[in-house]
Amino acid sequence: MLDVKNLHSGYGDVAVLRDVSFTVENEIFAVLGANGAGKTTLLKTLSKLLPVSSGSLSWLGEDITGTPAFDLTARGIAYVPQEQNVFPDLSVAENLSLGALVGTRDKQMRLDEVFDLFPRLADRRGQSAGSLSGGEGQMLAVGRALMQDPKVILLDEPSAGLSPLFVDILFEKISDARTNRGVSIVLAEQNAIKTLEIADRVLVLSLGEMHLLKDAKDLDRKELMEAYHI
Amino acid sequence: MAYLIFSLSLMLIYIGLAQMLHVQFGLLGIPNFGVVGFWGLGMYAVGVMQVQLGMSFVDAMGLTVVLLVIASYFLGRLILRLERQAILCATIAFSAIIALLAVTEKWMTMGVVGLGTIRHPFRVLGLEEILFFLFLLALIVVMQILILKLHKSRLGRLMVATRDNEELAASLGKDTFQVKIVAFTLTATIMGVLGGLSAPLNQFLTPNMIVPSITFAVWISLVLGGKEHALGAMLGVFVTFGLFDILIETYAPVSPEFAVVVPNMKLFFYGALLVGVLVFRPTGILDRKIKPEDISAALSRGMSTGLAGAGRGMQSFAKVADEKLINRKKEDDQ
Numbered sequence: 001m002l003d004v005k006n007l008h009s010g011y012g013d014v015a016v017l018r019d020v021s022f023t024v025e026n027e028i029f030a031v032l033g034a035n036g037a038g039k040t041t042l043l044k045t046l047s048k049l050l051p052v053s054s055g056s057l058s059w060l061g062e063d064i065t066g067t068p069a070f071d072l073t074a075r076g077i078a079y080v081p082q083e084q085n086v087f088p089d090l091s092v093a094e095n096l097s098l099g100a101l102v103g104t105r106d107k108q109m110r111l112d113e114v115f116d117l118f119p120r121l122a123d124r125r126g127q128s129a130g131s132l133s134g135g136e137g138q139m140l141a142v143g144r145a146l147m148q149d150p151k152v153i154l155l156d157e158p159s160a161g162l163s164p165l166f167v168d169i170l171f172e173k174i175s176d177a178r179t180n181r182g183v184s185i186v187l188a189e190q191n192a193i194k195t196l197e198i199a200d201r202v203l204v205l206s207l208g209e210m211h212l213l214k215d216a217k218d219l220d221r222k223e224l225m226e227a228y229h230i
Numbered sequence: 231m232a233y234l235i236f237s238l239s240l241m242l243i244y245i246g247l248a249q250m251l252h253v254q255f256g257l258l259g260i261p262n263f264g265v266v267g268f269w270g271l272g273m274y275a276v277g278v279m280q281v282q283l284g285m286s287f288v289d290a291m292g293l294t295v296v297l298l299v300i301a302s303y304f305l306g307r308l309i310l311r312l313e314r315q316a317i318l319c320a321t322i323a324f325s326a327i328i329a330l331l332a333v334t335e336k337w338m339t340m341g342v343v344g345l346g347t348i349r350h351p352f353r354v355l356g357l358e359e360i361l362f363f364l365f366l367l368a369l370i371v372v373m374q375i376l377i378l379k380l381h382k383s384r385l386g387r388l389m390v391a392t393r394d395n396e397e398l399a400a401s402l403g404k405d406t407f408q409v410k411i412v413a414f415t416l417t418a419t420i421m422g423v424l425g426g427l428s429a430p431l432n433q434f435l436t437p438n439m440i441v442p443s444i445t446f447a448v449w450i451s452l453v454l455g456g457k458e459h460a461l462g463a464m465l466g467v468f469v470t471f472g473l474f475d476i477l478i479e480t481y482a483p484v485s486p487e488f489a490v491v492v493p494n495m496k497l498f499f500y501g502a503l504l505v506g507v508l509v510f511r512p513t514g515i516l517d518r519k520i521k522p523e524d525i526s527a528a529l530s531r532g533m534s535t536g537l538a539g540a541g542r543g544m545q546s547f548a549k550v551a552d553e554k555l556i557n558r559k560k561e562d563d564q
């Protein structure tokens with residue numbers, strides 16, 4: 001579905017990603033790597049918030065290398081940033097309804113589905129997003145992405161700062177979205193153990209380059225440790 | 231009376247400017263510090279077209295709108311991608327340029343000599359001012375209704391989202407830059423239209439009307455009233471312009487030697503009021519969370535309490551009066 005070929009990108013003169021190539025099918029595709037490995041840079045580039053320096057991106061057979069960010073939403077690509085991923089001044093319900101700016105399916109139906117998935121959000125629908133706890137905020141961000149009826153969600157470190165119990169709940173919901181709704185997930189994470197439990201395939205980045213790419217079940221710990229200790 | 235209508239008309243112009251600034255800054259986060267530039271451009275454009283080219287008010291206004299749309303669209307394209315501080319500087323510069331052009335382009339504007347007289351659009355003998363006031367009032371009411379609607383709409387929410395986090399807003403699927411440029415062009419144009427409407431109000435235009443203190447007054451009003459609230463602009467102008475310029479400046483019994491000082495104290499008064507309010511309510515008098523329904527509920531409750539209180543007062547007054555009357559009668563009888 002998502003085809004990444006020889007991707008290079010970075011911030012202005014600072015080159016971060018070098019020659020990254022992979023395809024994402026209907027799966028949970030994990031991106032692991034130490035701090036500063038380039039996970040966020042990769043997801044920002046895929047969501048077109050950072051320009052592609054060289055290489056190409058295509059989605060469902062169409063080239064999207066030069067497509068502006070806002071155009072990807074209607075094509076079924078949703079993005080949940082690592083930080084500041086909700087609008088703090090708006091209420092929970094308003095945040096979610098902004099997810100429904102694209103798409104044709106009934107808005108109320110989508111909202112009910114998200115509230116079914118995250119009952120905690122339903123209880124707090126009138127509360128301003130800025131006053132949610134970290135975990136509730138992550139749920140809201142994922143919920144808003146689901147409101148877009150996406151085919152793929154680019155999810156950047158949803159477990160950051162969450163208690164182990166919350167991580168379990170959140171990952172269960174992510175898995176749920178994958179199995180019951182058929183949404184593909186590109187999941188950038190630090191929490192390797194948890195991620196390997198739900199991921200189909202794993203890409204490990206190291207200093208902006210591809211260190212390894214294989215099926216999650218074939219990855220042993222030693223390999224993973226090596227990637228983190230370069 | 232004529233002066234009161236003039237002052238009230240001017241107040242409506244200020245409310246309109248503050249309403250537009252509310253959309254620009256309160257909703258979209260565009261710090262337009264060149265309010266007086268758009269206003270002045272519209273005012274002088276209408277003035278020049280009427281006086282120098284002999285156009286009718288309506289024709290002049292129509293052409294002015296075209297000019298304003300072009301000017302604000304291109305300015306918007308130029309500055310809306312910049313950082314907020316840069317937008318602030320660029321808009322100040324824009325208004326400074328407009329003020330300068332009014333002085334230097336004498337062939338059009340007559341420079342410091344001044345441009346006049348601009349005729350009233352409503353040529354009904356004796357009723358021009360009041361009709362014009364009613365027209366302005368209708369315009370402001372319509373704009374207020376549209377702003378209230380905008381607040382409830384998804385477009386309004388998208389604007390707030392863009393203001394708070396443009397990168398994240400881009401991932402919602404709408405072209406946020408386009409939202410900004412369309413909204414800026416529209417609101418800046420209306421600021422200019424309000425300037426055009428000020429031309430017949432002022433009748434005689436001089437470059438020293440295009441002063442930054444107008445921008446400051448609009449900003450202070452908006453921040454004071456509540457920049458993010460749909461009714462903040464209106465309330466803010468009521469408590470600054472309405473309270474000071476109309477009530478105090480016009481009606482307070484000020485001795486003549488003190489009268490000169492009063493206008494000069496205006497900005498000081500505004501500023502002191504602003505500091506005073508912001509210390510207690512950083513978001514202005516009307517916080518974003520106060521719903522317009524709450525305000526009308528509070529107003530009607532206040533009014534009914536007041537009426538009930540007045541009623542009770544009348545009652546007890548009547549009772550006391552009755553008793554007095556009865557006693558008097560008794561005394562008379564004895």
Ligand SMILES: Nc1ncnc2c1ncn2[C@@H]1O[C@H](COP(=O)(O)OP(=O)(O)OP(=O)(O)O)[C@@H](O)[C@H]1O
Nearest residue numbers: 011014016033034035036037038039040041042190
């Ligand atoms: N705005 C920026 N300008 C310049 N360099 C940046 C910028 N943002 C990130 N970088 C650099 O790019 C590299 C990759 O950062 P990135 O945020 O992609 O890492 P990450 O894998 O997401 O790390 P983490 O797990 O800590 O979130 C880092 O070396 C970082 O210093």
Ligand SMILES: [Mg+2]
Nearest residue numbers: 039040082157
């Ligand atoms: Mg990151």
